[in-house]
Amino acid sequence: MMKQMPRIVLIAALLITMLSWIDPPVNRKAKIYTSWYENVLGTSFEFKVKALSEKQAEAAEAAALHEIERLQKILSGYDKESEFSKWVRTQQTPVKISTELMEVLQLFEAWKIKTNGALDASAQVIGNLWKEAEKKQQLPSEKELNDAIAAVNQLHWTLNVKEGTATHTSNAPLMLNSFAKSYIIRKAADAAMKLNEVSGVLVNIGGDIVTAGEVNETVRISNPRADAENDLPLANVQVQNKAIATSGNYRRGENINGKWYSHIVDPRTGKPAESIISATVISPSATDAGALATAFNIVTPAEAAKMAAAVPGTEYMLVTKDGEQITSNGWAAAVIKEKTAIANPEQANSDMELTINLELAQQQGFARRPFVAIWITDKDKNTVRNLAVWYNKERWLHELRAWYSTNGSKFSGDLSPMSPISSATRSAGKYSIKWDGKDDKGTIVKAGKYTINIEAVREHGGYDLINQEINISGKAQQASQKGKAELGEVSFDYHSKAAN
Numbered sequence: 001m002m003k004q005m006p007r008i009v010l011i012a013a014l015l016i017t018m019l020s021w022i023d024p025p026v027n028r029k030a031k032i033y034t035s036w037y038e039n040v041l042g043t044s045f046e047f048k049v050k051a052l053s054e055k056q057a058e059a060a061e062a063a064a065l066h067e068i069e070r071l072q073k074i075l076s077g078y079d080k081e082s083e084f085s086k087w088v089r090t091q092q093t094p095v096k097i098s099t100e101l102m103e104v105l106q107l108f109e110a111w112k113i114k115t116n117g118a119l120d121a122s123a124q125v126i127g128n129l130w131k132e133a134e135k136k137q138q139l140p141s142e143k144e145l146n147d148a149i150a151a152v153n154q155l156h157w158t159l160n161v162k163e164g165t166a167t168h169t170s171n172a173p174l175m176l177n178s179f180a181k182s183y184i185i186r187k188a189a190d191a192a193m194k195l196n197e198v199s200g201v202l203v204n205i206g207g208d209i210v211t212a213g214e215v216n217e218t219v220r221i222s223n224p225r226a227d228a229e230n231d232l233p234l235a236n237v238q239v240q241n242k243a244i245a246t247s248g249n250y251r252r253g254e255n256i257n258g259k260w261y262s263h264i265v266d267p268r269t270g271k272p273a274e275s276i277i278s279a280t281v282i283s284p285s286a287t288d289a290g291a292l293a294t295a296f297n298i299v300t301p302a303e304a305a306k307m308a309a310a311v312p313g314t315e316y317m318l319v320t321k322d323g324e325q326i327t328s329n330g331w332a333a334a335v336i337k338e339k340t341a342i343a344n345p346e347q348a349n350s351d352m353e354l355t356i357n358l359e360l361a362q363q364q365g366f367a368r369r370p371f372v373a374i375w376i377t378d379k380d381k382n383t384v385r386n387l388a389v390w391y392n393k394e395r396w397l398h399e400l401r402a403w404y405s406t407n408g409s410k411f412s413g414d415l416s417p418m419s420p421i422s423s424a425t426r427s428a429g430k431y432s433i434k435w436d437g438k439d440d441k442g443t444i445v446k447a448g449k450y451t452i453n454i455e456a457v458r459e460h461g462g463y464d465l466i467n468q469e470i471n472i473s474g475k476a477q478q479a480s481q482k483g484k485a486e487l488g489e490v491s492f493d494y495h496s497k498a499a500n
Contacts, residue, residue: 030199032215033057035392036369039362039428040068041181042078043206044369046420049192050200050214060192064203065366067191071184074100077124077175087166088174094165104176104183105159105166111178111291114307118298119291120267124175125151127265130272134254134261145270152267181425182245182290185210207423208245208293210286216240218336222423224250224278224319228355228432229388229421234325235317236419237334242313243286247293248278248424264297273297278319279304280422282334283311292316301326352474353436353497356387356452359488360429361462370458370486371396373403374433377451383407384439384450399457402465429488436497437472447473456486468492 030050037045047064051057076082087095097105111119126148133140140148154170185203189210192201200213211217217240220233227250237244249262253272262272279296283289288311296304296318308314308328315334318326360370369390376385383406391397397411398404404411435452437445454466462485470477470492480491 028052035061036390037065037366038360038369040366041072041184041205043425043428045366046202046204048202048215048217049198052197056195056197060195060198060201063195064188064192064201067188068184069366071100071187074098075104075176075180075184077177084176088168090168092167092169094160094163094167096164097166102159102161102164102166104180105157107179107183107287108176109159111295114310115291115295115299117268118266118295119178120152121174121176122152122154122156122170122172123265123267124173126267126270127263128173129270130254130261130265134256137257139256140270149268149270178294179287179290181205182208182243182286186243186286202420204420206425207421208243208290208425209239209420209422210243211239212241218419219244220419220421221280221317222246222278222421224248224424225323227251227423228434230434233421234319236336237282238336239282239334242282242284243289244280244282244422245289245293246278246280246422246424247297249273249297250277251424251426262297264294266298275321276318277321278424279316281308281314281316283314288314351496351498352472352494353434354452354470355493355495356433356435356454357491357493358431358433358454359490360456361483361486361488362429368458370456370461371400373400373455375403375407375453376435377453379449384445385435386440387433387435396459400455402453402455445472452492454487454490456483458486462486466490470494
């Protein structure tokens with residue numbers, strides 16, 4: 001007969017058994033979850049999070065978006081009801097302001113000194129002058145430029161940090177554009193990282209990126225002369241627990257009498273920046289990266305080198321209007337040398353290429369980007385090339401019903417957007433994709449008629465399918481269509497590469 005089990009051992013055994021019934025041990029491994037939105041701070045929003053569960057990933061996404069919305073209501077110069085806009089409407093009166101607005105105004109004061117006046121919140125005065133010049137198709141006069149410079153050179157505010165007040169002292173229009181976006185991105189990343197089971201995040205708003213924690217990201221640096229989604233990047237860099245920002249003149253500006261003028265202006269001269277067409281900065285601080293990227297479009301390369309040296313851990317790459325690349329001494333250490341590009345295989349050496357300019361229909365407020373598929377079919381309706389499939393959860397891919405019916409069974413999960421792009425700020429919902437006539441195997445297709453298919457669908461939203469025939473024959477062609485629900489204007493430009 002067995003000995004009776006000691007009472008305490010029996011109780012312990014029962015407790016262990018009961019606990020195993022209640023919560024059996026699970027070996028959970030963190031995964032990367034990715035989502036995309038449009039119309040966030042007027043541009044695109046990419047969010048990557050490393051979390052133990054989809055539920056926590058969604059909570060982190062919600063926390064980041066909530067923080068962005070909160071700060072937008074404080075700092076936006078476009079929202080007339082923001083704290084900043086209301087303060088701007090005051091004059092000569094000390095006003096109690098939030099901690100965040102105080103921090104950003106202090107940052108502007110500091111960076112105006114650090115950049116010798118190249119960054120100034122009142123640069124909007126000059127920006128407005130050049131926008132009016134575009135409307136008139138006439139360059140600003142010397143008097144207009146001098147008047148604008150005089151308006152910039154006023155004292156625009158005084159701060160009483162102890163009392164927490166700011167006094168608006170000028171009539172000049174003000175905008176917190178140079179690096180307020182970077183400030184918000186950092187705060188959004190911090191908000192997401194506070195959640196349990198979240199070990200890393202990447203926040204990308206319009207090409208300015210912050211990484212935190214265990215997200216070690218490959219970031220593509222956009223080529224200012226070839227900035228489609230799948231164009232070859234100037235470089236691929238590794239970024240972890242740092243920020244990267246790019247500023248340049250190739251997406252926004254004014255066209256006056258056939259000449260392009262940058263939206264980035266020098267507050268000291270009243271003229272648009274022109275010597276540098278793109279500046280990318282990697283730095284531990286998001287606001288440092290954002291401020292320097294903007295300033296480096298304005299100052300000389302020698303001044304840029306001196307400014308970067310004053311900010312520990314900062315590296316940069318400048319692109320001049322002549323195409324020369326100027327980099328800091330430590331830039332090469334961040335560049336991934338094994339692969340010169342992560343672009344799709346359709347980049348070929350043929351003489352012709354097709355550019356698809358795609359505009360997504362805009363929603364009110366923050367809106368998830370719809371699923372989008374872009375693929376090429378021949379005259380027999382056989383797929384010759386999958387250009388892109390944008391999605392966030394593979395289980396919903398069947399909603400792209402036209403694409404899925406012919407391509408879904410072959411889908412390998414590698415057509416999602418490539419690694420994040422650091423670029424000049426894009427307009428919300430506007431993307432470019434290129435195809436130079438190669439099939440999925442990398443062979444240039446035969447001359448003939450092909451159909452460009454673009455499908456877009458949104459959860460609880462609309463559906464669009466556009467089909468455009470293009471004759472791949474070496475002769476330039478243009479076409480355009482407009483979607484009815486999820487797609488806005490879509491243009492097709494088949495042209496010689498030499499025409500770029």
